Amino acid sequence: MKLIVTGFNPFGNVKVNPSQLIVEHVQRTRPDVWTLLLPTEYRRSSEMIRASIRDLSPDAVLMFGVAQTRKAFTLERIAINVDDASLADNVGVLASGQPVEPEGAIAYWSSLPLDAMLAALTAREIPAAISNHAGTFVCNHVFYTALHALEQMQRRIPCGFVHLPGLLPPEGDAQVGMTLQQMIAGADVLIETLLMGNPSNHA
Numbered sequence: 001m002k003l004i005v006t007g008f009n010p011f012g013n014v015k016v017n018p019s020q021l022i023v024e025h026v027q028r029t030r031p032d033v034w035t036l037l038l039p040t041e042y043r044r045s046s047e048m049i050r051a052s053i054r055d056l057s058p059d060a061v062l063m064f065g066v067a068q069t070r071k072a073f074t075l076e077r078i079a080i081n082v083d084d085a086s087l088a089d090n091v092g093v094l095a096s097g098q099p100v101e102p103e104g105a106i107a108y109w110s111s112l113p114l115d116a117m118l119a120a121l122t123a124r125e126i127p128a129a130i131s132n133h134a135g136t137f138v139c140n141h142v143f144y145t146a147l148h149a150l151e152q153m154q155r156r157i158p159c160g161f162v163h164l165p166g167l168l169p170p171e172g173d174a175q176v177g178m179t180l181q182q183m184i185a186g187a188d189v190l191i192e193t194l195l196m197g198n199p200s201n202h203a
Contacts, residue, residue, distance in 0.1 A: 081099050
């Protein structure tokens with residue numbers, strides 16, 4: 001099974017992005033998994049995720065980002081067709097209600113096996129929840145772009161987004177969140193769940 005795992009570089013006040021550390025961990029430990037570190041930029045991130053899906057023709061795509069104020073892994077249900085944030089991306093683009101894809105659907109369901117993922121994390125006592133809103137910043141932008149690209153290619157594979165909580169010191173600078181060791185354990189659980197071939201759902 002060809003799996004792509006993605007994460008983002010630092011942005012704004014996030015000096016260390018745990019999703020980047022997850023990508024680096026996967027690079028070191030999982031030669032069977034493709035990894036992609038995305039810039040926190042609307043245009044370049046969407047170009048890169050589309051190109052990777054087109055060129056690698058994966059069997060599944062698992063995307064990670066960070067939500068500093070969350071305390072658990074949050075498995076995102078829905079990607080929405082809007083960019084709208086008070087924070088500019090890393091090249092200064094400030095989105096204010098523009099669609100991700102002008103001719104695209106209003107929203108897409110995640111096609112990850114969310115129920116199985118949640119159960120697997122819970123069994124390992126890793127805090128986790130399903131979320132209905134991935135925000136409207138670059139995380140949601142990439143989430144939507146990937147699902148839109150797959151729809152255009154007429155490919156139905158597990159694809160979706162997971163927000164990591166803030167990274168606690170010493171590696172990170174969040175006031176609430178999780179240690180890197182626990183995040184790595186959670187990411188490994190999610191990867192194994194996908195590689196085991198669980199069917200996708202709309203949990």
